[in-house]
Amino acid sequence: QVQLVESGGGLVQAGGSLRLSCEASGTIFSITSMNWYRQAPGKQRELVAKSYSSRSRVYADSVKGRFTISTISRDNAKNTVSLQMNSLKPEDTAVYYCNVHRSYLEGSRVRNEDYWGQGTQVVVSS
Numbered sequence: 001q002v003q004l005v006e007s008g009g010g011l012v013q014a015g016g017s018l019r020l021s022c023e024a025s026g027t028i029f030s031i032t033s034m035n036w037y038r039q040a041p042g043k044q045r046e047l048v049a050k051s052y053s054s055r056s057r058v059y060a061d062s063v064k065g066r067f068t069i070s071t072i073s074r075d076n077a078k079n080t081v082s083l084q085m086n087s088l089k090p091e092d093t094a095v096y097y098c099n100v101h102r103s104y105l106e107g108s109r110v111r112n113e114d115y116w117g118q119g120t121q122v123v124v125s126s
Contacts, residue, residue: 002026002115006098009120012088016124020083022098022117030104034071034081038094038122045097049083062091088124095119 008020024031033052039045049069050058057069068084081098098117103110 002028002031002100002102004098004100004115004117006117006120009096009122011123011125014088014090014124014126016088017084017086018088018122019085020096020120020122022081024079024081024100025077027102028077028079030102031079031100032103033101034079035099035101036069036081036083037097037099039097040094048096051081085122090124090126093122093124095121
């Protein structure tokens with residue numbers, strides 16, 4: 001099991017910045033990616049940024065050049081994934097969710113698990 005605790009978020013004016021953080025603890029040794037998703041009112045949840053490693057990151061086109069995902073591992077006990085959001089726009093308003101994907105062998109089978117944070121609200125005013 002993986003426990004996720006998110007922090008950050010809030011209200012900011014357009015053009016401003018916010019930083020989201022998510023601390024993962026528990027069975028983290030088999031985490032293969034740490035990611036951020038968001039869901040705006042009336043819309044489906046969408047991928048914002050994905051981090052497979054320190055050199056393998058993917059961003060949604062809508063946030064490229066403005067958002068940066070980063071991860072920190074501490075003593076194999078806790079991993080933290082952060083999302084630095086700059087030049088925020090009103091259309092970035094959403095609930096942001098931290099996501100962790102685990103992949104591991106159980107006997108001869110590959111198990112895949114996804115864990116989600118509680119969500120944190122980001123509101124960008126125009």
